[in-house]
Amino acid sequence: MATQLSELETQLEDLRAAGxxxxxxxxxxxxxxxxxxxxxxxxxxxxxxxxxxxxxxxSERPRIGALANDVKKALETGLEDKRTALQRAQLKAxxxxxxxxxxxxxxxxxxxxxxxLNGIIDRxxxxxxxxxYTVASGPEMETDYYNFEALNTPPDHPARDMQDTFYxxxxxxxxxxxxxxxxxxxxxHQPPIRIVAPGRVYRRDTVDATHAAVFxxxxxxxxxxxxxxTDLKGTIKEFLRQMFGDLPVRFRASYFPFTEPSAEVDLxxxxxxxxxxxxxxxxxxxxxxxxxxxxxxxxxxxxxGVERFAMVLHxxxxxxxxxxxxxxxxxxx
Numbered sequence: 001m002a003t004q005l006s007e008l009e010t011q012l013e014d015l016r017a018a019g020x021x022x023x024x025x026x027x028x029x030x031x032x033x034x035x036x037x038x039x040x041x042x043x044x045x046x047x048x049x050x051x052x053x054x055x056x057x058x059s060e061r062p063r064i065g066a067l068a069n070d071v072k073k074a075l076e077t078g079l080e081d082k083r084t085a086l087q088r089a090q091l092k093a094x095x096x097x098x099x100x101x102x103x104x105x106x107x108x109x110x111x112x113x114x115x116x117l118n119g120i121i122d123r124x125x126x127x128x129x130x131x132x133y134t135v136a137s138g139p140e141m142e143t144d145y146y147n148f149e150a151l152n153t154p155p156d157h158p159a160r161d162m163q164d165t166f167y168x169x170x171x172x173x174x175x176x177x178x179x180x181x182x183x184x185x186x187x188x189h190q191p192p193i194r195i196v197a198p199g200r201v202y203r204r205d206t207v208d209a210t211h212a213a214v215f216x217x218x219x220x221x222x223x224x225x226x227x228x229x230t231d232l233k234g235t236i237k238e239f240l241r242q243m244f245g246d247l248p249v250r251f252r253a254s255y256f257p258f259t260e261p262s263a264e265v266d267l268x269x270x271x272x273x274x275x276x277x278x279x280x281x282x283x284x285x286x287x288x289x290x291x292x293x294x295x296x297x298x299x300x301x302x303x304x305g306v307e308r309f310a311m312v313l314h315x316x317x318x319x320x321x322x323x324x325x326x327x328x329x330x331x332x333x
Contacts, residue, residue, distance in 0.1 A: 009067060015045050016071045029086050038080050040313040046072060055228070059112040085205060116310050116333040117216055121198050124218050124309075127242045128196040131235065134196040135221060138181035140202075143172055146180040166202050176201035177303065179258060182221045186290035189296050192224030198306075209318040216306035223292065223299030225320040227260065229281055232300035236265055236279060243309070244269070254278060258286050259301055269312055276312070277304035 026032045039045050050068055069107045114122070125135055138146075148157070158164070166174040181197035198218045205211040222235070237249055248268040256262040259280025266273040277303035284294035307319050314333060316322065321329050 002176065011065050012046070012064070012071050012289065015039065016074055016200075019045075019075045020073075020078055023075070023082050026082060026086075028084065030091070032082055032086065039075055040072060040079075043307060046075075064298075072292065113331065113333060115330065116314055117306050117314075120306050120309050120313065121216065121218065124239075124243065124306075125196060125198060127239055128220060129195075130237065133194045133196040136185045136197045137199060138175075138178070138184050138197065139171055140175055140179050140200055141168065142175040146183050147173060147175050147177075150183045150286065151179055152283045152285040152289075153257045157257060164204055166204060174201075176203055177200060177201050177222050178217045178219045178301065179301070182219065182301065183286070183290055185221070186223070186292065191292065191299075192222075194220075194222045196220045198227065209320065210311070212307065212319055212323070217303055218306060219303035221301045222297060223287070223297055225297055226302060227281075227298045229300070232279055234303070235300070236277070236302060238266060240265070240276070243276065244313070254280075256280055258283050260284075265302075267312075274312060276308065277302055279303070 013326060019035070022035050023032065023155065026035060036042060041047070046068060050064070052088055085196045129135065147153075148155075160171060165176055168174070177198045178201060182195070182198070185193065185195055187196075196218060196219070200214055201217050202214055203211075220235075222231070233251065240247070240249055244267060250266045250268075250273065251263040252266065254262045254264040262278065262280035262282045264275055265277045265279060267276045268274075279300065282299035284299055285295060287294040287299070307322065310316060310322065311319060
């Protein structure tokens with residue numbers, strides 16, 4: 001038994017020496033992991049040696065067990081120290097090969113901006129939605145009925161002049177205002193209604209600093225029992241207050257075929273009165289065209305040009321610049 005004990009002790013000490021040397025000379029983490037498996041794995045060299053303990057006298061086994069634990073601990077410590085050293089060396093090599101100059105200037109990524117016209121539309125819609133209005137939309141190619149007839153505009157009205165309207169070969173036309181959205185909405189909904197309708201409109205205007213053949217309008221419509229002109233004035237004043245601030249506002253009598261009475265609204269801006277929108281009480285004929293009883297319901301409507309508001313708020317002297325896609329100009333907004 002003494003000879004068997006001595007052999008096991010010698011084998012364990014040899015494993016300690018060989019393992020320590022192999023660990024010290026290993027060059028990679030993969031190689032180190034393979035050494036761990038070879039020496040300390042379930043079928044590793046240390047386990048193989050311990051398999052011979054069954055031949056020992058029971059009184060001798062604790063001695064071999066204690067030695068085996070010492071060998072395992074020595075190898076585990078060596079493996080951990082070597083692993084740390086290899087990881088540090090790997091990181092150092094990586095840092096040297098992937099150098100980064102933190103003093104170099106950064107790469108500028110241009111940031112998009114909201115187009116000034118879209119900005120006006122978004123701002124106006126936010127105000128009206130806050131006042132309880134619903135956003136509505138409709139087709140840009142319209143019929144004569146929705147663009148004119150249902151809005152109390154007879155065939156001989158000047159707005160139907162070929163010089164003012166883009167007529168299409170099939171008899172339809174490009175809408176000249178977003179008021180057509182109001183009629184379509186009224187046909188599908190019963191009062192009370194409150195809508196705001198933004199969109200592109202088309203006129204046969206000569207393009208200059210203040211006119212365009214394609215521009216944008218926003219119109220609002222409110223219909224219910226008992227609405228009066230004072231309700232219209234209060235709504236318009238509140239909208240303009242939120243849009244422009246606390247500035248003087250005046251209403252001037254005017255004429256629109258689809259409202260009666262009608263008014264144009266001026267705003268005192270930088271010492272001058274500027275016309276900013278048109279409005280009025282919905283004409284009874286328009287209510288009838290939508291199937292509403294004008295004896296029961298009243299309503300008001302108003303509309304304004306988005307480009308006009310943009311020119312005033314952003315002090316743009318030529319509306320053509322808004323459509324020119326000149327980034328030097330558009331980046332100002």
